[in-house]
Amino acid sequence: MPHRTFFWFILPSLTAMILFIALPIVSVVIQSLHVEHEQVLEVVETCGPFGCTEETRVDTEATRALREAEPLGRFNGLGTYVNRAHLATEELATAWAESDTWGAFGGRVMNLPFYKALAFTLAYTFLVTPLVLVLGLAIALGVNGLPQRLRGVTIFFSLLPMIVTPLIGSLVLFWMIDADGIIGATLQLLFDDPDLSLKASPTLTWLTLFVYGVWHSAPFAFIVFYAGLQTVPEETLEAAMIDGASRWERVRYVVIPHLMPLVVFITLIQLMDNFRVFEPIVGFQAQASATSLSYIIYSDLRGDTQQFGSAAATSVLTILGVAILLTPVLIRTWRDFNRKRV
Amino acid sequence: MAAAAHRKSTGLIVLSTGFVILWLILAAFPFLWTLWGSFKVQGDFFSRADWMNAIRGPLTLEETGARFTGQGYWGAWIESGFWRNVLNTGIVVMATVVISLTLGTLGGYALARSGYRYAFWLLMIALVFRAMPHITLVSGYLLPFFEWNLWGHLPTTIIVLVAINQPFTLWMLHSFFLNIPKDLDESAMVDGCTRFQSFRLVIMPVMWPGVITTGLFSFLLAYNDFAVTAMLLSQENQTMVPRIASFLGSTQQEGNVMFAVAAVVSATAPLFVLILFFQRQIVSGLTAGAVKG
Numbered sequence: 001m002p003h004r005t006f007f008w009f010i011l012p013s014l015t016a017m018i019l020f021i022a023l024p025i026v027s028v029v030i031q032s033l034h035v036e037h038e039q040v041l042e043v044v045e046t047c048g049p050f051g052c053t054e055e056t057r058v059d060t061e062a063t064r065a066l067r068e069a070e071p072l073g074r075f076n077g078l079g080t081y082v083n084r085a086h087l088a089t090e091e092l093a094t095a096w097a098e099s100d101t102w103g104a105f106g107g108r109v110m111n112l113p114f115y116k117a118l119a120f121t122l123a124y125t126f127l128v129t130p131l132v133l134v135l136g137l138a139i140a141l142g143v144n145g146l147p148q149r150l151r152g153v154t155i156f157f158s159l160l161p162m163i164v165t166p167l168i169g170s171l172v173l174f175w176m177i178d179a180d181g182i183i184g185a186t187l188q189l190l191f192d193d194p195d196l197s198l199k200a201s202p203t204l205t206w207l208t209l210f211v212y213g214v215w216h217s218a219p220f221a222f223i224v225f226y227a228g229l230q231t232v233p234e235e236t237l238e239a240a241m242i243d244g245a246s247r248w249e250r251v252r253y254v255v256i257p258h259l260m261p262l263v264v265f266i267t268l269i270q271l272m273d274n275f276r277v278f279e280p281i282v283g284f285q286a287q288a289s290a291t292s293l294s295y296i297i298y299s300d301l302r303g304d305t306q307q308f309g310s311a312a313a314t315s316v317l318t319i320l321g322v323a324i325l326l327t328p329v330l331i332r333t334w335r336d337f338n339r340k341r342v
Numbered sequence: 343m344a345a346a347a348h349r350k351s352t353g354l355i356v357l358s359t360g361f362v363i364l365w366l367i368l369a370a371f372p373f374l375w376t377l378w379g380s381f382k383v384q385g386d387f388f389s390r391a392d393w394m395n396a397i398r399g400p401l402t403l404e405e406t407g408a409r410f411t412g413q414g415y416w417g418a419w420i421e422s423g424f425w426r427n428v429l430n431t432g433i434v435v436m437a438t439v440v441i442s443l444t445l446g447t448l449g450g451y452a453l454a455r456s457g458y459r460y461a462f463w464l465l466m467i468a469l470v471f472r473a474m475p476h477i478t479l480v481s482g483y484l485l486p487f488f489e490w491n492l493w494g495h496l497p498t499t500i501i502v503l504v505a506i507n508q509p510f511t512l513w514m515l516h517s518f519f520l521n522i523p524k525d526l527d528e529s530a531m532v533d534g535c536t537r538f539q540s541f542r543l544v545i546m547p548v549m550w551p552g553v554i555t556t557g558l559f560s561f562l563l564a565y566n567d568f569a570v571t572a573m574l575l576s577q578e579n580q581t582m583v584p585r586i587a588s589f590l591g592s593t594q595q596e597g598n599v600m601f602a603v604a605a606v607v608s609a610t611a612p613l614f615v616l617i618l619f620f621q622r623q624i625v626s627g628l629t630a631g632a633v634k635g
């Protein structure tokens with residue numbers, strides 16, 4: 001295809017992506033370097049019968065005018081990045097100097113909002129992803145053993161947790177684990193503890209969110225693995241059996257290697273999707289014990305005073321995280337691509 | 343299949359069937375339970391005394407005189423004006439799907455037919471764009487949109503959702519176009535078609551399965567979105583998902599939880615129907631990326 005034709009075909013799509021994905025990234029970087037104008041102060045002299053007094057007060061009119069004229073605010077350099085709500089370099093240094101043990105240091109770091117969110121996001125990403133792979137493979141193997149007639153129905157119900165809106169899925173589960181809901185009430189009965197609540201303790205909240213994550217994403221891994229299982233070469237399986245491989249050995253040494261490219265694909269998609277975990281925290285109202293990077297951006301952006309600079313700084317740090325996450329994949333693809341060309 | 347080779351012990355069959363049944367309960371029960379409960383009153387669905395109340399519904403009988411009640415639905419759709427949000431979702435989702443597919447088929451076709459190195463790089467860039475958390479992009483939009491008075495309107499949200507969907511749409515359509523032999527458009531061009539005519543008149547008619555599958559996923563992305571619609575739409579233009587989230591703010595009042603439950607069931611119903619009719623396309627779409635990928 002000549003360059004000219006290619007250009008005209010790709011133009012509309014490329015324009016949309018540049019305007020609404022590439023430029024917003026630039027906009028986020030610029031915003032993160034700025035901070036809202038401080039309030040304008042004025043000195044007023046009030047003179048009474050007993051002489052004059054000078055008084056400093058906020059000039060609301062001028063503040064509003066200034067903020068309207070320059071909505072971006074004033075240049076702040078990397079100030080927002082190092083403040084307490086983000087990388088908190090000073091707090092880290094004091095915590096390091098004052099803590100004797102790793103545990104004490106970790107405890108203090110976990111009180112800083114950015115690190116708390118980062119810890120949850122990473123824990124979620126790196127726990128949920130492997131669990132999704134394992135559960136998805138197990139379901140695929142199970143369904144593959146079912147009679148043909150039952151498979152369609154099984155797939156239909158299996159798709160539900162994945163297709164349903166994440167916020168709605170998490171709400172449905174949230175109502176069930178409510179102390180008055182079916183799971184919450186049953187748990188209280190089982191453990192004979194009327195105060196047991198999955199929402200109160202941070203550990204249980206984290207656990208609930210992980211369970212939700214696996215529940216939501218397992219169908220995706222299942223479907224992909226199930227499709228892969230249909231293409232496992234029959235001869236290799238038979239050859240393995242003639243050589244005396246047990247059922248488990250056949251799965252381990254024939255089926256799983258055959259599915260390896262799919263494992264890479266699912267891992268890539270899951271890492272991308274789990275790193276932006278956000279809706280379940282809103283749905284489970286878990287923000288007190290678990291926040292993610294996406295969630296703290298969201299809470300900066302809403303409310304009466306929107307903190308654009310702060311949200312933008314977190315966004316830039318999140319984008320850096322995504323870049324780090326994707327680098328191995330991109331390097332690998334680049335190598336494969338070059339090998340193919342040679 | 344060689345029957346003897348695949349004969350399993352009874353224990354294994356029981357184990358694996360039991361596991362699948364357990365999974366099916368985990369996957370489907372929450373939705374069926376909520377569907378059932380949405381026709382009860384709050385005192386039954388969230389019963390402090392006994393969860394069996396949600397099934398038998400004594401309070402529902404006492405308060406409304408029947409075993410099932412549509413109070414939650416009446417409250418959500420009529421009293422709280424949820425129908426308006428449903429309408430907005432319809433507009434946003436339909437427009438997003440149509441525009442996404444128009445841009446995506448053009449771009450995906452070009453990427454599949456160009457043998458140059460830059461086509462590969464564009465696909466890689468699209469992959470990186472796909473990984474961007476949506477809320478980081480939203481934080482880039484807000485300030486400029488406020489300044490240029492673009493904030494709060496449905497068209498703005500539609501075009502943003504189209505752009506966010508583009509990377510995924512391009513990848514998927516690109517892999518479907520790769521399945522169509524090159525000879526087809528080349529012979530059309532030998533017969534005197536321009537590139538666009540051969541795309542329009544020869545390739546598109548055989549592309550419908552791919553377009554429908556991709557359309558389904560565009561639909562899901564737009565329908566399920568929360569980050570963009572919650573932040574970019576004004577109160578009166580809200581779509582279903584952010585509206586449901588805002589119902590939760592008012593749940594302290596007795597009975598209002600049931601509005602949210604009814605709204606949740608209403609928003610799930612179209613998805614249920616979607617899987618019912620398009621299960622095969624959804625499965626093939628999920629695997630299309632993997633096999634080519």
